[in-house]
Amino acid sequence: MVQAEAEQKLAAEAARAEALKKAEERKTLSLTPNADSSVPRPQTGDPDNAVIPKSPVKSTLPPQKVDDKAAGPEFATLKKRAIELVATADRKNKEQLAENAKTLTWNLDNWLRTLPKNEQAGWRPDIETLKKAYSDGRVPPSIATSDDVNLSPKMEGFLQTAVSKQKEIDAAFLSNTGNIHRAYIAKIQEAITKAKESGKKEQSAALEHAMKSATDFESWLTSFGSKLPTDADEN
Numbered sequence: 689m690v691q692a693e694a695e696q697k698l699a700a701e702a703a704r705a706e707a708l709k710k711a712e713e714r715k716t717l718s719l720t721p722n723a724d725s726s727v728p729r730p731q732t733g734d735p736d737n738a739v740i741p742k743s744p745v746k747s748t749l750p751p752q753k754v755d756d757k758a759a760g761p762e763f764a765t766l767k768k769r770a771i772e773l774v775a776t777a778d779r780k781n782k783e784q785l786a787e788n789a790k791t792l793t794w795n796l797d798n799w800l801r802t803l804p805k806n807e808q809a810g811w812r813p814d815i816e817t818l819k820k821a822y823s824d825g826r827v828p829p830s831i832a833t834s835d836d837v838n839l840s841p842k843m844e845g846f847l848q849t850a851v852s853k854q855k856e857i858d859a860a861f862l863s864n865t866g867n868i869h870r871a872y873i874a875k876i877q878e879a880i881t882k883a884k885e886s887g888k889k890e891q892s893a894a895l896e897h898a899m900k901s902a903t904d905f906e907s908w909l910t911s912f913g914s915k916l917p918t919d920a921d922e923n
Contacts, residue, residue: 758894763879767898770872771912774865778914781861785825788857792827792850793819799842814838818847826918827854858917865914869905876902 756764796815800808817837821828827850831837839847876899883892902908906916 756898758890759898760879760883760888760891760895763876763895763898766872766875766879770868773868774909774912774914777861777864777868781857782825784857785854788850788853789822789825789827791853792846795846795849796843799846811840811843815843818843823918827851829854861917865909866905869902869908872908873899873902 756767796818800811800815803811814837818831818839821831821834821837827847829851832839832844832847832851876895880892880895880899883895902911909915
């Protein structure tokens, strides 16, 4: 009898400890999207159909600095984490683009070396023109129809492979940063609700300002030190 009561007491204490742990976890702002969030997910899948994630509402506020201090320490932590994640995504994106352009250059140069000397002299200027068209590691898709460069079937094949890979890189970047943005907005919404329930009017107002200032995906991404792919429309 005594042992049964002791076991019940231990079970109750364990359940209480677990409940407290979950409550603390809910208080911590993280950048994990909630399944029921109203903020839309970016579309992913086929890179040819990749869609830039856009928020449903454009901010109507004039540009001004969000009062991070008034928004509270949890918001400051959230914003810092989001900036770090965007920076990581941006760095990875640039590294992948540079590697893609490097691969295209290697393919072009390697093909040129396989040609007879007289043909090498004929195609070298076009290959150099194609290389010079790269910008920040990006291969402009429009170069394929440009009058500035002639493309052999091999060169066109290498170029299209690079452009296709670039689409995949862009799609992954937009999906990643779109998810970060979605989670960022959702967590601010949670913080607003919490502040209002606690009667913290100044904090809730600052958080609402922060959310409205971040609703437009492109502006938000720019404010965090990154940007949308410059030739996304061409891709």
